[in-house]
Amino acid sequence: MQDADIINGLTGDYKQRAYFEKQLYLQYKYFIDEGCRKYQFLYEDSFSAYSDAVLAAIHNIVNNRFDNRYSLKTYLFQIFHNKCVDHLRKITNNKQQVYKSAATPELLSHLPEAAKNVIEKLIDQEKISRVSQYLEAIGDKCKEILLLSADGYTDKQIAEKLGYNNAAVTKTTRLRCREKLNNYLLRYE
Amino acid sequence: MNDSYEYIEAYFKEQLNDTEKKRFEERCVHDESFAREVAFFIATTEGIRQSLLNEKQQQWNSDEFKKQSASIRPVKKLFNKWPYMAAAACLLFAVAIYFFYRPETPHQLANKYIMEHIIQLSQTMNASKDSLQQGIAAYNNKDYKTALQIFGEIYRSNPQNFLAKKYIGFVYLAAENYDKALQQFNELANTAGVYKNPGLFLEALTLLQRNEQGDEEQAKQLLEKVVKEKTEGSREAEIWLKKL
Numbered sequence: 001m002q003d004a005d006i007i008n009g010l011t012g013d014y015k016q017r018a019y020f021e022k023q024l025y026l027q028y029k030y031f032i033d034e035g036c037r038k039y040q041f042l043y044e045d046s047f048s049a050y051s052d053a054v055l056a057a058i059h060n061i062v063n064n065r066f067d068n069r070y071s072l073k074t075y076l077f078q079i080f081h082n083k084c085v086d087h088l089r090k091i092t093n094n095k096q097q098v099y100k101s102a103a104t105p106e107l108l109s110h111l112p113e114a115a116k117n118v119i120e121k122l123i124d125q126e127k128i129s130r131v132s133q134y135l136e137a138i139g140d141k142c143k144e145i146l147l148l149s150a151d152g153y154t155d156k157q158i159a160e161k162l163g164y165n166n167a168a169v170t171k172t173t174r175l176r177c178r179e180k181l182n183n184y185l186l187r188y189e
Numbered sequence: 190m191n192d193s194y195e196y197i198e199a200y201f202k203e204q205l206n207d208t209e210k211k212r213f214e215e216r217c218v219h220d221e222s223f224a225r226e227v228a229f230f231i232a233t234t235e236g237i238r239q240s241l242l243n244e245k246q247q248q249w250n251s252d253e254f255k256k257q258s259a260s261i262r263p264v265k266k267l268f269n270k271w272p273y274m275a276a277a278a279c280l281l282f283a284v285a286i287y288f289f290y291r292p293e294t295p296h297q298l299a300n301k302y303i304m305e306h307i308i309q310l311s312q313t314m315n316a317s318k319d320s321l322q323q324g325i326a327a328y329n330n331k332d333y334k335t336a337l338q339i340f341g342e343i344y345r346s347n348p349q350n351f352l353a354k355k356y357i358g359f360v361y362l363a364a365e366n367y368d369k370a371l372q373q374f375n376e377l378a379n380t381a382g383v384y385k386n387p388g389l390f391l392e393a394l395t396l397l398q399r400n401e402q403g404d405e406e407q408a409k410q411l412l413e414k415v416v417k418e419k420t421e422g423s424r425e426a427e428i429w430l431k432k433l
Contacts, residue, residue: 107235119227178233181233185229
């Protein structure tokens with residue numbers, strides 16, 4: 001499938017999105033082997049970096065942040081390469097037992113350097129790892145709405161998907177769900 | 190909580206204006222309590238993203254996806270088989286020489302492109318669940334009547350589905366109904382909002398394949414437009430123009 005088909009598919013009708021996500025994943029799946037060869041990764045590690053890269057690429061495309069000066073292959077490979085380097089750092093740091101490191105949260109890259117340095121120090125990695133546990137606790141509906149929102153679906157699309165009256169209702173529900181999750185995390189503090 | 194949450198979310202969704210954005214970034218540096226809220230927002234969002242990634246990984250690592258591992262290139266093995274590669278290179282060289290002395294006609298160029306890129310479309314395993322996939326399956330089986338019916342229904346139910354529109358054109362092209370193929374690709378080319386719109390290139394391709402009087406000249410003009418506008422197919426268009 002050509003780049004334009006995948007990009008139009010991902011940004012067009014959201015009901016078709018899952019199909020084009022699958023196409024994008026399959027089209028460059030051979031990167032996983034390249035990760036194993038180039039970085040001496042286990043298949044699971046290379047798969048993890050590749051799937052993370054595909055998800056990041058999808059979100060950038062859906063949010064119109066895809067830089068169309070590059071081909072989809074070049075763009076995806078660049079993200080994949082960065083994820084592999086992140087993973088290598090993580091392995092190295094863990095071996096040296098400097099600290100238990102984790103990948104840098106994606107949102108940090110939106111901030112300018114000065115703000116980024118301040119915020120990065122305040123981020124609690126333990127909290128990040130606890131989110132999945134608390135997502136189970138806030139109920140299936142809340143979990144679903146938060147995951148769809150994180151997946152780049154708009155409030156209007158979520159309303160259509162989950163049968164809410166309109167985008168405003170979805171937004172209110174989404175904020176309540178997020179607050180519920182936050183309360184669990186703050187309780188842990 | 191919600192006001193602050195919405196404000197932080199608006200920043201990361203790039204919904205703030207430049208002044209608000211600057212103010213937000215300054216607060217991150219100088220207001221510790223606000224910086225903690227932002228850090229909490231980022232940590233929670235990242236946690237949700239990682240849960241989403243776990244779900245996608247489970248889906249992408251499922252047996253159905255693994256069956257399609259044929260797409261993975263056996264890179265290492267290729268390097269261990271250099272004698273075969275050398276033989277293949279010699280063969281390619283011979284083929285290149287052959288083609289060098291026998292330049293392709295525009296019609297042959299178009300025909301070759303159609304055979305390589307259009308006559309068989311890529312398909313996923315769960316063809317039964319997806320109507321577009323069912324259409325592609327029918328198309329690949331040369332059941333053009335069924336394919337046309339399926340793609341037509343998809344397009345009628347959602348005129349934003351440009352891929353269905355393109356596939357309708359492919360069906361007509363494969364069935365050698367060039368006039369209707371041209372009509373579909375022309376409509377596609379005139380549709381606004383399609384990323385790297387392939388309509389013009391496909392129109393030119395159809396004209397070269399039809400090969401009637403005046404078609405080549407018209408195709409040439411369209412290909413020049415494709416190169417100029419850098420739409421889908423511009424790389425092929427550039428090569429073809431040198432041969433026309």
